[in-house]
Amino acid sequence: xxxxxxxxxxxxxxxxxxxxxxxxxxxxxxxxxxxxxxxxxxxxxxxxxxxxxxxxxxxxxxxxxxxxxxxxxxxxxxxxxxxxxxxxxxxxxxxxxxxxxxxxxxxxxxxxxxxxxxxxxxxxxxxxxxxxxxxxxxxxxxxxxxxxxxxxxxxxxxxxxxxxxxxxxxxxxxxxxxxxxxxxxxxxxxxxxxxxxxxxxxxxxxxxxxxxxxxxxxxxxxxxxxxxxxxxxxxxxxxxxxxxxxxxxxxxxxxxxxxxxxxxxxxxxxxxxxxxxxxxxxxxxxxxxxxxxxxxxxxxxxxxxxxxxxxxxx
Numbered sequence: 001x002x003x004x005x006x007x008x009x010x011x012x013x014x015x016x017x018x019x020x021x022x023x024x025x026x027x028x029x030x031x032x033x034x035x036x037x038x039x040x041x042x043x044x045x046x047x048x049x050x051x052x053x054x055x056x057x058x059x060x061x062x063x064x065x066x067x068x069x070x071x072x073x074x075x076x077x078x079x080x081x082x083x084x085x086x087x088x089x090x091x092x093x094x095x096x097x098x099x100x101x102x103x104x105x106x107x108x109x110x111x112x113x114x115x116x117x118x119x120x121x122x123x124x125x126x127x128x129x130x131x132x133x134x135x136x137x138x139x140x141x142x143x144x145x146x147x148x149x150x151x152x153x154x155x156x157x158x159x160x161x162x163x164x165x166x167x168x169x170x171x172x173x174x175x176x177x178x179x180x181x182x183x184x185x186x187x188x189x190x191x192x193x194x195x196x197x198x199x200x201x202x203x204x205x206x207x208x209x210x211x212x213x214x215x216x217x218x219x220x221x222x223x224x225x226x227x228x229x230x231x232x233x234x235x236x237x238x239x240x241x242x243x244x245x246x247x248x249x250x251x252x253x254x255x256x257x258x259x260x261x262x263x264x265x266x267x268x269x270x271x272x273x274x275x276x277x278x279x280x281x282x283x284x285x286x287x288x289x290x291x292x293x294x295x296x297x298x299x300x301x302x303x304x305x306x307x308x309x310x311x312x313x314x
Contacts, residue, residue, distance in 0.1 A: 011072040013037040014269040023064040036072030036266040047098045073112040083119030084136035085129035085163045100140045107149040115152040115186045118164040129163040134176040141179045154186040157194035157238035165195040167215035184222035190229040199252040226267045254290040
């Protein structure tokens, strides 16, 4: 499938595989025609990389980036095992060490952002969990004074005892750390919606982001995960869906694509896809078609119907 014609602004991208070496992410990004992307800089289901990056690994990645046609930032996503909110000393120490090593790894590659989930408080309460996240981040930042990659806290859906599911908690983390200049925020549309922040109409979109500006601030917003939601509003369940096929609907993504506050913020798809990235092409085309539109074009839903037939879903 040919890459769609995607404008470099506003920045649109996707999470791409780095199987075969981190530099291979650029090949997949070029196949999709995107100007920004997210990747894992190590196995996301392991605490630590089996080996440090070699000088050759770093050189090839940076050289490949020089040849990449994209102009946007590169975003890394941290290991899913990390839990900075926990009060368990062994788990907290392991999480701090894992996050520190992954931050250093991303910095070696010149990746601008490392997005992380703050973790779960596991019964000690949200406020105590937030304080543990702050303590963990402060330790990591004190031990990595020369690292330029920013630590990006991602809003969560609030599933179980997860912290970071409210603007108040995100704001508390940013205000509580010793080095807020090393921090940023990633908003995930699915997580926000599941956590109880409605974005489905222009009225509620504007109200939600008035709250965000008041409690967090757009100066901290550095990336958006652009996902529809399989589950309903306020469900607190994190299940991503293709754009327009979930409970959020396309109007929210039209608003996202036309809100000037998001123009220079990477908008990264994390929606389900096969190994050939088939579904990414449709999601990227949808975002592109929504740019500059005053309403959702009536033919967009037909893109998914056509793709379902091609994939044998219908």
